[in-house]
Amino acid sequence: MADEASNPGTPELVIVGSIGIDTIETPVEKQNSILGGSVSYACAAASFFTGTGMVGVVGSDFPDEYTALFHRFGIDMDGLQRVDGETFRWSGVYEEDMNSRRTLSTDLNVFADFSPELPDAYRSAEFVLLGNISPNLQLHVLDQVKQPRLVMADTMDLWINNTRDDLQKVIERVDILTLNDSEARLLTGTGNVVQAAEKILAMGPGSVIIKKGEHGAILFTGDGIVITPAYPLANVVDPTGAGDSFAGAFMGSVARDGDVDGGVLRQAMLYGSTVASFGVQAFGLERFKSLSEDDITHRGEELAGMVSCD
Amino acid sequence: MADEASNPGTPELVIVGSIGIDTIETPVEKQNSILGGSVSYACAAASFFTGTGMVGVVGSDFPDEYTALFHRFGIDMDGLQRVDGETFRWSGVYEEDMNSRRTLSTDLNVFADFSPELPDAYRSAEFVLLGNISPNLQLHVLDQVKQPRLVMADTMDLWINNTRDDLQKVIERVDILTLNDSEARLLTGTGNVVQAAEKILAMGPGSVIIKKGEHGAILFTGDGIVITPAYPLANVVDPTGAGDSFAGAFMGSVARDGDVDGGVLRQAMLYGSTVASFGVQAFGLERFKSLSEDDITHRGEELAGMVSCD
Numbered sequence: 001m002a003d004e005a006s007n008p009g010t011p012e013l014v015i016v017g018s019i020g021i022d023t024i025e026t027p028v029e030k031q032n033s034i035l036g037g038s039v040s041y042a043c044a045a046a047s048f049f050t051g052t053g054m055v056g057v058v059g060s061d062f063p064d065e066y067t068a069l070f071h072r073f074g075i076d077m078d079g080l081q082r083v084d085g086e087t088f089r090w091s092g093v094y095e096e097d098m099n100s101r102r103t104l105s106t107d108l109n110v111f112a113d114f115s116p117e118l119p120d121a122y123r124s125a126e127f128v129l130l131g132n133i134s135p136n137l138q139l140h141v142l143d144q145v146k147q148p149r150l151v152m153a154d155t156m157d158l159w160i161n162n163t164r165d166d167l168q169k170v171i172e173r174v175d176i177l178t179l180n181d182s183e184a185r186l187l188t189g190t191g192n193v194v195q196a197a198e199k200i201l202a203m204g205p206g207s208v209i210i211k212k213g214e215h216g217a218i219l220f221t222g223d224g225i226v227i228t229p230a231y232p233l234a235n236v237v238d239p240t241g242a243g244d245s246f247a248g249a250f251m252g253s254v255a256r257d258g259d260v261d262g263g264v265l266r267q268a269m270l271y272g273s274t275v276a277s278f279g280v281q282a283f284g285l286e287r288f289k290s291l292s293e294d295d296i297t298h299r300g301e302e303l304a305g306m307v308s309c310d
Numbered sequence: 311m312a313d314e315a316s317n318p319g320t321p322e323l324v325i326v327g328s329i330g331i332d333t334i335e336t337p338v339e340k341q342n343s344i345l346g347g348s349v350s351y352a353c354a355a356a357s358f359f360t361g362t363g364m365v366g367v368v369g370s371d372f373p374d375e376y377t378a379l380f381h382r383f384g385i386d387m388d389g390l391q392r393v394d395g396e397t398f399r400w401s402g403v404y405e406e407d408m409n410s411r412r413t414l415s416t417d418l419n420v421f422a423d424f425s426p427e428l429p430d431a432y433r434s435a436e437f438v439l440l441g442n443i444s445p446n447l448q449l450h451v452l453d454q455v456k457q458p459r460l461v462m463a464d465t466m467d468l469w470i471n472n473t474r475d476d477l478q479k480v481i482e483r484v485d486i487l488t489l490n491d492s493e494a495r496l497l498t499g500t501g502n503v504v505q506a507a508e509k510i511l512a513m514g515p516g517s518v519i520i521k522k523g524e525h526g527a528i529l530f531t532g533d534g535i536v537i538t539p540a541y542p543l544a545n546v547v548d549p550t551g552a553g554d555s556f557a558g559a560f561m562g563s564v565a566r567d568g569d570v571d572g573g574v575l576r577q578a579m580l581y582g583s584t585v586a587s588f589g590v591q592a593f594g595l596e597r598f599k600s601l602s603e604d605d606i607t608h609r610g611e612e613l614a615g616m617v618s619c620d
Contacts, residue, residue: 096501097501098501191406191407191408192543192544192545192546193524193542194542194543194544195544195545198544212525214503215522215525215526216525216539218542224615224616225542225616226616226617227539227542227616227617228617229526229537229539229617232503232504232528232535232537233502233504234502234504234505234508235502235505236502263620266618266619267619270619303619304619305534306534306535306536306537307536307537307538307539307617307618307619308576308617308618308619309576309577309580309613309614309617309618310573310576
């Protein structure tokens with residue numbers, strides 16, 4: 001599903017994040033113990049575009065079929081640690097409108113002692129996605145990579161509330177910060193998304209992507225704004241991981257183009273939104289299993305047509 | 311600000327709705343007794359594009375300066391009734407995030423007995439916008455117009471909850487229904503916007519526009535979907551009337567083009583969103599007073615650039 005890395009053993013894109021076994025309940029259906037976690041979604045999404053290396057941790061209970069699935073996506077697993085103990089587990093329930101969810105339980109298990117160690121080959125990666133994990137782990141990855149051309153970091157309310165100093169350091173060192181609109185408001189203390197984006201850009205990163213769920217995402221850079229709506233879906237089955245899929249496909253698209261100019265980021269926004277829309281049409285990574293590059297191209301063109309003003 | 315009507319005395323676009331004197335409180339500022347009402351916003355917005363006739367009612371207390379303002383916008387007032395009594399008054403307060411508001415008081419006054427009577431010349435209008443008033447008044451207007459090429463109706467939760475049978479008749483007789491996302495959910499009993507749009511199209515109209523406030527608007531037709539984001543603003547001063555301005559500019563743009571094909575509707579969505587974005591940058595109709603066609607063209611191009619995928 002991806003080209004070979006230009007340096008032997010070095011994936012074009014390295015992604016770090018959580019790997020979990022999720023139990024998810026929606027108004028329609030409940031699924032027990034399915035594969036989840038930020039790096040699972042992000043790597044699967046990125047794998048449609050570029051060579052992707054995964055950095056994460058699983059326990060001794062992690063099913064072989066999930067490892068086989070990562071392999072099937074062409075994900076490089078040299079950065080995947082397998083340690084004694086149980087894999088991270090999360091369970092949550094979605095409200096009727098599918099836009100908000102409650103966490104029912106979180107068992108960190110082996111993730112509690114996780115320290116992301118990059119294989120030597122990964123340290124030369126040109127593109128790095130710091131998935132949604134604690135800022136101090138994100139910083140530890142930043143300390144290991146050599147000269148990446150573009151680093152994007154995701155974050156969440158937990159880190160904004162509890163580890164803001166470390167998060168601030170991450171924000172100062174990355175090229176793009178991605179977070180959702182309520183998190184952007186929380187981080188900056190402003191209710192207006194444009195003002196929030198301006199405050200985040202003033203913290204250091206060249207760009208910020210504010211995700212708005214079913215309303216799409218907005219990229220703010222010093223040069224301007226790119227607005228990408230979500231692909232309108234009549235049936236959202238499971239929104240879990242949509243932001244991770246968005247980020248993975250975004251970075252995968254940038255890495256495939258190998259450039260970081262405005263046009264490339266604009267295209268990456270479209271692919272991020274497109275791939276995320278497929279992801280939410282089934283539980284977990286299910287929809288990605290049967291997804292083709294043609295599917296992505298076709299829906300991406302369809303979405304581009306919906307927003308075109310010509 | 312607008313071309314002459316092709317038939318003498320017949321405006322290209324006729325708009326019916328409420329005219330009010332509003333008292334509006336935002337987290338930042340309060341303004342007392344300013345010009346408002348759905349037809350005021352919609353006609354002002356439409357006046358930048360086409361010859362527009364206003365159908366509404368005011369009381370004997372209605373200030374001359376407001377009539378003078380309508381005149382300055384080039385709005386035809388042959389359909390404006392002035393009757394003894396007080397003008398409709400409304401007051402409301404916006405929450406911190408400016409996305410939700412509470413009505414503090416509503417005094418219908420002369421609006422309570424309003425019956426929209428169209429001057430003979432208005433009955434030949436090719437384009438008609440039924441602003442947000444009770445469905446039985448909208449039906450009364452539909453009974454008077456001869457052969458309009460395109461009729462759009464706006465509505466709100468009040469009519470969905472209280473006069474659904476009449477509203478159903480309106481929906482069956484118009485070409486486009488416009489309403490916001492929560493109203494679309496209420497009308498159709500479905501939480502998903504795409505499903506809601508499909509259910510509304512099945513009721514009769516060729517198109518439905520679902521407004522999403524700061525997230526823009528989506529046009530659903532039998533042929534496809536057009537997504538138009540809101541123009542990102544760092545400072546929203548007063549969101550009152552944004553939906554009315556959107557609808558007015560949309561219909562004004564369609565009437566100016568004089569056609570109703572897909573490309574025209576797409577362009578009208580862009581102008582609707584653009585003009586609405588100017589409107590919310592000041593209280594009431596204040597921003598429209600100094601707005602130029604160049605301003606609209608320029609921001610429209612800017613917004614088109616933000617969503618372009620090229």
